[in-house]
Amino acid sequence: MSDVIDRLHDTVRFRLSHPLVQLEASGRHLHLSRADADRLLGPGVSLTPVNDLSQPGQFTCAERIKVTGPKGEFPALVIIGPERRESQVELSATDALFLGVKPPLRLSGDLAGTPGVRLTGPAGSVDLDHGVIIAQRHIHMHPNYATRHGLRDRQVVSVRVWSQRGVTFNNVIVRLSPDFATYMHIDYDEANACGFRKGMLGSVIV
Amino acid sequence: MSDVIDRLHDTVRFRLSHPLVQLEASGRHLHLSRADADRLLGPGVSLTPVNDLSQPGQFTCAERIKVTGPKGEFPALVIIGPERRESQVELSATDALFLGVKPPLRLSGDLAGTPGVRLTGPAGSVDLDHGVIIAQRHIHMHPNYATRHGLRDRQVVSVRVWSQRGVTFNNVIVRLSPDFATYMHIDYDEANACGFRKGMLGSVIV
Numbered sequence: 001m002s003d004v005i006d007r008l009h010d011t012v013r014f015r016l017s018h019p020l021v022q023l024e025a026s027g028r029h030l031h032l033s034r035a036d037a038d039r040l041l042g043p044g045v046s047l048t049p050v051n052d053l054s055q056p057g058q059f060t061c062a063e064r065i066k067v068t069g070p071k072g073e074f075p076a077l078v079i080i081g082p083e084r085r086e087s088q089v090e091l092s093a094t095d096a097l098f099l100g101v102k103p104p105l106r107l108s109g110d111l112a113g114t115p116g117v118r119l120t121g122p123a124g125s126v127d128l129d130h131g132v133i134i135a136q137r138h139i140h141m142h143p144n145y146a147t148r149h150g151l152r153d154r155q156v157v158s159v160r161v162w163s164q165r166g167v168t169f170n171n172v173i174v175r176l177s178p179d180f181a182t183y184m185h186i187d188y189d190e191a192n193a194c195g196f197r198k199g200m201l202g203s204v205i206v
Numbered sequence: 207m208s209d210v211i212d213r214l215h216d217t218v219r220f221r222l223s224h225p226l227v228q229l230e231a232s233g234r235h236l237h238l239s240r241a242d243a244d245r246l247l248g249p250g251v252s253l254t255p256v257n258d259l260s261q262p263g264q265f266t267c268a269e270r271i272k273v274t275g276p277k278g279e280f281p282a283l284v285i286i287g288p289e290r291r292e293s294q295v296e297l298s299a300t301d302a303l304f305l306g307v308k309p310p311l312r313l314s315g316d317l318a319g320t321p322g323v324r325l326t327g328p329a330g331s332v333d334l335d336h337g338v339i340i341a342q343r344h345i346h347m348h349p350n351y352a353t354r355h356g357l358r359d360r361q362v363v364s365v366r367v368w369s370q371r372g373v374t375f376n377n378v379i380v381r382l383s384p385d386f387a388t389y390m391h392i393d394y395d396e397a398n399a400c401g402f403r404k405g406m407l408g409s410v411i412v
Contacts, residue, residue, distance in 0.1 A: 093398035094300055105370050105401070136370070160376070164311050164342070167399075168374035170366070192299035193373075193399035195311070 011162065018203035019149040021139055021159060023184045024054060025191035028095045030065060030077055030119070031084040036128075040065060040121030047081040054183050055140055057082065066120040071100025085109075089117055089132045092187040096134060106133040107173060135187055138173040139204075140180035149204065152176070159184055159202035163195030168205070217368065224409035225355040227345055227365060229390045230260060231397035234301045236271060236283055236325070237290040242334075246271060246327030253287035260389050261346060263288065272326040277306025291315075295323055295338045298393040302340060312339040313379060341393055344379040345410075346386040355410065358382070365390055365408040369401030374411070 037045065041063055048062035064076035067089060074095070088111060089103075096103050101115045116128035139157070146152060153176035160168040172184065184202060186194075243251065247269055254268035270282035273295060280301070294317060295309075302309050307321045322334035345363070352358060359382035366374040378390065390408060392400075 094394070158374075160374075164377060166376035168364075168366075168376060170372035170374060171370060188300070189395050189398035192395035 014160075015162075015203055018160075018205060019145075019151075020201045021182060021184045021204055023159075023161065023186060023196060023200045023202055025188055025196050026090065026135065026185050027188055028074065028077060028089075028091050029060075029080050030067065030089040031080055031087060032065075033085060033087045034083045036087045036119065036126050037083055039124045039126050040119055042123040045123070047079060047083070049081060053080065054181050056179060056181060063121070067099070068118040068120065069099030069101045072098045074099070086111055087119070087126070087128055087131050089119075089128070090135045090187075091132060092189045093134055094189055096132070101132050103132040103134050105136045107136050107138060107175070108133075135185065136173060137169055137171070137184070137186050137190060138175050139184045140182060141174050141176050142180050142182050143176055143178055145182045146174070146176055151204070151206070155206075158205040160205060161194050161196075161200055161202045163197070163200070165193065165195035167194040169194075169202070220366075221368075221409055224366075224411060225351075225357075226407045227388060227390045227410055229365075229367065229392060229402060229406045229408055231394055231402050232296065232341065232391050233394055234280065234283060234295075234297050235266075235286050236273065236295045237286055237293060238271075239291060239293045240289045242293045242325065242332050243289055245330045245332050246325055248329040251329070253285060253289070255287065259286065260387050262385060262387060269327070273305070274324040274326065275305025275307045278304045280305070292317055293325070293332070293334055293337050295325075295334070296341045296393075297338060298395045299340055300395055302338075307338055309338040309340050311342045313342050313344060313381070314339075341391065342379060343375055343377070343390070343392050343396060344381050345390045346388065347380050347382050348386050348388050349382055349384055351388045352380070352382055357410070357412070361412075364411040366411060367400050367402075367406055367408045369403070369406070371399065371401035373400040375400075375408070 049059040050062050051060045061079040061081050067074045067077045114130045115132050116130050117132050119126045155174040157172050158170045159172050255265040256268050257266045267285040267287050273280045273283045320336045321338050322336050323338050325332045361380040363378050364376045365378050
C-alpha cells in the first residue's frame with residue numbers, strides 16, 4: 001500500500017514539474033498542391049471546408065480522394081486543406097502495409113526520395129512519383145509556449161503519457177511557428193500503443 | 207557536433223548499464239480449449255505444429271479459424287498451440303476496431319468480463335461469450351534472468367527501445383516462470399509505434 005502511495009506521489013510530482021502538452025491523433029490523410037487539385041477535382045475547384053482543425057487555418061474537406069497502392073486502396077481518403085506547395089499523403093505503418101508502399105518516417109514537407117501512389121478524384125487521376133510519408137511525431141508549438149518553458153525550434157524532446165499503456169515517446173521534434181497552436185501529433189499506431197483518449201496530456205521531458 | 211557526441215555517449219552508457227531484453231511482436235492469434243478444438247476442428251483432432259515459437263512448447267498450427275465480430279471478420283486466424291484451459295483471442299486495438307469488439311487490455315488468461323466473438327472451423331462454430339483481449343505488454347522471464355538482475359514476478363518495469371521512433375514502454379509486467387524464455391512481447395500497434403525490427407533489444411528500467 002505504501003508502495004502505491006509512493007508511486008502516486010512520484011507521478012503527481014512528475015506531472016506537476018514538467019510542461020504539459022495536449023496530444024492529438026492524426027488519421028491517414030492527404031494534402032494537395034493546387035495543380036493536383038485542378039487535375040483531381042477540376043480546374044479552379046475550391047476545397048470545401050467541413051471541420052476546422054486545431055492548427056489555425058487547417059480544415060478537413062468535403063472532397064475525398066481515392067488512393068491506390070500496389071496492394072490495396074483507400075477509396076475515400078480525407079483531404080486536409082488549404083492547398084500546399086506539394087501533394088503529400090500521410091499514412092500509419094499499418095496503412096502503408098495495407099497499400100503496399102514503404103514510406104519513410106519524415107516531418108511534413110520533407111518529401112525528397114519518398115515513394116509515390118496513385119490519386120483519383122472525380123475529375124481525373126494523378127500518379128504521384130513521391131509524397132508518401134509516415135509522419136514523425138512532433139509538437140506544433142507556439143513561440144510563447146517555447147519561451148515559457150525554455151524550448152527551441154527543432155529541439156528533440158520526450159513526451160510521457162499516463163495510461164494503462166503508458167509510454168514515453170522519445171525523439172519528438174519541436175516545430176515552432178507563430179501560426180501554430182501547441183499540440184503534439186501522433187498517428188493511430190502510436191495512439192493505439194499508448195491508450196490514447198481525446199484530450200490526453202503528455203509531460204514534456206527535455 | 208559535441209552535442210551529438212554527448213548524446214551518443216549518454217545512449218551507450220544507458221544501454222550498457224541496463225539489462226537488455228529482446229522484443230517480439232505478436233500478431234493477432236487465438237488459443238483454443240480442448241473442448242472448443244473438438245467443436246471447431248472435429249472431436250479428438252490434434253493441432254498440427256508448423257513453427258516453434260520462442261516460448262518453449264508453443265507453436266503455430268496448420269489449422270486456421272474464422273473469427274467474426276459485429277463489424278468484420280478475419281477469415282483465417284492463426285492458432286497458437288498447445289490447447290489451453292480456456293479459448294482466448296488476442297487482438298491489437300486496430301484489429302478490435304476492425305471486428306467491432308471492445309476488448310480490455312489484459313494479461314493472457316485473465317478473461318473475466320471480456321467480450322466474446324464467433325469462431326468457425328471446418329467442423330463447426332463456437333460463440334465465445336468471453337475471451338477476447340488486447341494483450342498487455344509483458345516480459346516472459348526466466349528466473350535465472352530475474353535473479354541476475356534483481357527482478358521479481360509481477361514487477362512493473364519500463365523498457366526503452368532505440369530507433370527513429372524510439373519509445374519507452376512503461377507499465378510492462380514481468381512474468382516469471384522456469385518454462386519461459388526471456389522475451390518481451392508487444393502487439394503490432396506497439397511494434398509500428400516504436401519502429402520495431404526483428405531482433406530489436408530494449409533496456410529494462412526499474
